[in-house]
Amino acid sequence: MVRRMKRRKVEIPYLNLISLMDMFTILVIFLLFQASSGEEMISIAKDVILPISTASQPPRRALTVTVTPNEILVDGTRVAETPAVLQEKEVVISSLRTRISAAGGKKVTILGDRTIPFALLKKVMVTCTESGIEQISLAVLSRET
């Protein structure tokens, strides 16, 4: 009798996995919805920390100009070095202008690091308007409240 009970206990290793499966399923569905809803059109370079703002307007498809403390990129390709641009007296950045004119389009989104000075931002904006851009948007991180 005693022996039989012992055997039974060994025979049934009971681990309830159903609740774990439920939890994972809910988590996966939630993450899937989140991944599909936020259609991320703009890829952000790693060394850019965008400023935080209360703006909630979604970004639209446009040429992106990324301004980091080290370099200026247009759609991911590097066009100029930031320190060199800052030292230059000329307001229009010629390499950036060539690149924007080549890309065409009337709209531009500027992804600026939060530490860049206004002088640099102004140069980039002036270059954009000089290259025929009519709409400049500044990309920011939307503060969730």
Place this chain on the structure above:
Amino acid sequence: MHRGVFKRKKAARAEASLLSFKLGYINLMITLVPFLLSIAVFSRLAVLDLHLPKLGDDSESVALQGANAPAAAPFALTVAIEEEGVSVSNGPDRIASIRHQEGKPDAAALSTLMQKLKKEHPDTKEVVILSRAKTLYADLVSVMDACRSVKGGGGDPKSAQSLFPDVSLGEVS
């Protein structure tokens, strides 16, 4: 007796197959969850639209100069971010100046002032924000936020009341 053993064996086999199914399912989830977590975006991207003056004969079309901001509008709101404070003026007439808090523009005080100004000039939408060459982009954006809209302005804490949404940028001359 014999039947009982057979039944138990069958049940054990079914249980084993169910267990392997569960384990496979959990393995799948364990790979899916970190993958989806890694591509999930928790901070949403947004854009601030700039109000660009129409291209004219002015060579620096982006940078409006402080004093000659649009003369046609009766109320030309200008916010200048200076070294030790933000000064708000209507064209050449200074309205107020708000000192920086710990080197950063005092967004709360500026927001209060903007709400007061919006009450006085409900039809104005434009604001010119002038910065110094060294002004940080983050500070500029915080000033833009304070000028553009305010959260919970109309009594409803969730809706944003728009103040002066058409922002132009310029440099302090």
